[in-house]
């Protein structure tokens with residue numbers, strides 16, 4: 161196993177490239193995919209190695225997704241790359257009415273539709289209402305599509321290796337705050353729906369994607385300041401949801417904090433809340449998510465809209481019955497725009 | 500290298516019958532648009548305008564020329580490169596700066612950012628950041644005018660990527676079928692982000708044939724020549740009103756700066772187009788060429804006075820915007 165340090169964005173490229181080497185049915189399509197930035201650098205490597213397997217297209221998300229679904233049904237393995245999750249809205253028809261149901265509708269007789277759809281969640285720096293949304297809560301209500309939100313390079317590697325082999329279609333959402341995250345490349349290759357990234361007995365946080373990064377920052381501070389230990393369950397997959405692991409974590413903790421990176425109401429937080437409460441009535445559960453409003457562009461409003469580390473810290477301390485009095489913790493979201 | 504199909508030495512002779520006041524008014528609009536965008540360009544690196552911003556420098560003649568022919572009650576929609584149509588429809592510059600700076604006095608209260616501008620009272624209904632939407636929305640506003648038996652028209656400003664989306668074909672077909680009074684303003688600046696249309700996504704895409712094939716009147720115009728833009732869009736708008744039919748104009752122009760942000764691509768070492776090409780197109784500058792025409796007419800003094808006035812005014816407005824208040828918690832939840 162390599163001890164090399166690799167970034168999230170490099171890992172996307174490496175995972176795609178190594179799978180492309182093994183499977184010549186894999187190709188990459190989307191708009192703006194072979195431009196200089198290559199989706200925050202993530203497509204540099206595959207483009208270097210397999211430029212001819214890039215199908216750069218006009219702006220045509222609705223049509224393209226349908227076309228790529230057709231190619232998947234006919235034996236190819238397309239990766240449909242999107243610079244923003246918001247653009248996927250144009251492709252909701254093929255996603256919901258074709259890709260999700262193809263196998264089931266024909267009772268398996270029409271074959272699979274193993275497309276991999278990736279998109280970036282564009283939070284911050286005034287991206288505003290229509291360039292910062294994430295639809296993981298919507299997507300994970302579907303039955304026929306895996307929904308993955310890898311947090312670390314290790315998650316990226318395992319998710320791509322899995323998604324590019326499984327018969328089912330997958331949606332992989334990358335939060336923009338993660339592309340520079342680095343990790344030593346000596347991690348296990350075994351695919352898992354979730355993983356515990358920190359262990360502690362005093363509180364459990366169940367979260368994913370950028371929420372896991374914030375949770376780590378907050379728990380490290382609480383551990384240092386007050387010696388209290390926190391478990392963080394990083395959900396790599398929202399569909400399927402790792403109910404077994406969630407219940408195991410819930411069983412061992414009295415206090416549980418759920419952290420979503422979308423509107424809190426009616427989403428994954430509520431789903432996990434129900435799973436825990438139907439099994440363990442007495443658990444104390446707090447939920448954190450965005451307010452049920454679109455994302456504002458102004459920096460002063462963004463700061464209020466996205467739960468800061470301070471908000472998470474304060475709620476965690478409350479659950480831990482720590483009276484921390486005005487202890488400050490910074491939010492470390494250092495993306496510099498414009499795009 | 501991409502070259503213009505039009506001549507550099509612009510012919511403004513059709514404007515000769517215009518009064519001095521009218522001509523200076525046109526120049527005022529052109530120079531004002533340019534200067535406002537330049538202020539944004541110069542201030543943007545200071546990281547106070549934290550919103551992805553698409554500047555229109557080099558494309559001013561199109562929105563100025565089209566909007567000069569519009570009535571206050573007409574409806575304008577724009578794609579993400581939204582500042583110029585907003586300014587040309589007389590949207591408040593103070594509100595524009597405030598919006599970019601994320602201030603409460605912004606045209607969208609700071610909630611929208613550069614891509615979501617609006618000035619309803621001036622007919623600028625809104626700009627959006629998802630490709631194709633401006634085309635569909637303008638058609639919808641046109642349909643509303645028709646159903647309300649109003650004589651107004653609607654206008655959509657957009658680039659080639661919007662045109663590529665399926666929505667655009669559906670909309671054009673609809674407008675032709677239902678006789679919708681909409682002017683489609685296609686600003687062909689030869690690129691979508693870093694993709695040159697001629698060898699990329701529009702290699703086989705012939706807007707003229709597509710639009711005509713749908714039964715819609717199509718015009719192709721030098722978008723850097725204010726005289727051509729003005730008269731051709733006047734003709735188009737008269738045609739729309741008289742026949743209650745849509746018209747589609749392809750304006751040839753060029754975007755000087757990077758797709759999103761204040762810099763020249765060559766300064767950032769992006770190689771999708773050359774510095775030479777940008778320099779070539781700068782010679783087609785819609786503001787400078789018209790200025791030359793006015794100077795030949797002997798309006799030097801008026802022009803330098805006008806420019807000085809605008810510079811001073813716009814700089815002051817920017818300073819005022821910097822000092823204006825940021826939205827606070829209670830603003831976050833309004834108008835949900």
Ligand SMILES: Cc1ncc(C[n+]2csc(CCOP(=O)(O)OP(=O)(O)O)c2C)c(N)n1
Pocket residue numbers: 191192219221247250553579580628629630657658659660661662688690691692754758
């Ligand atoms: C549905 C959708 N897909 C992709 C994008 C990303 N995007 C924003 S602007 C742009 C290119 C625009 O080029 P063009 O239409 O030529 O207008 P210009 O920027 O040149 O004025 C793209 C691909 C988007 N905003 N919406």
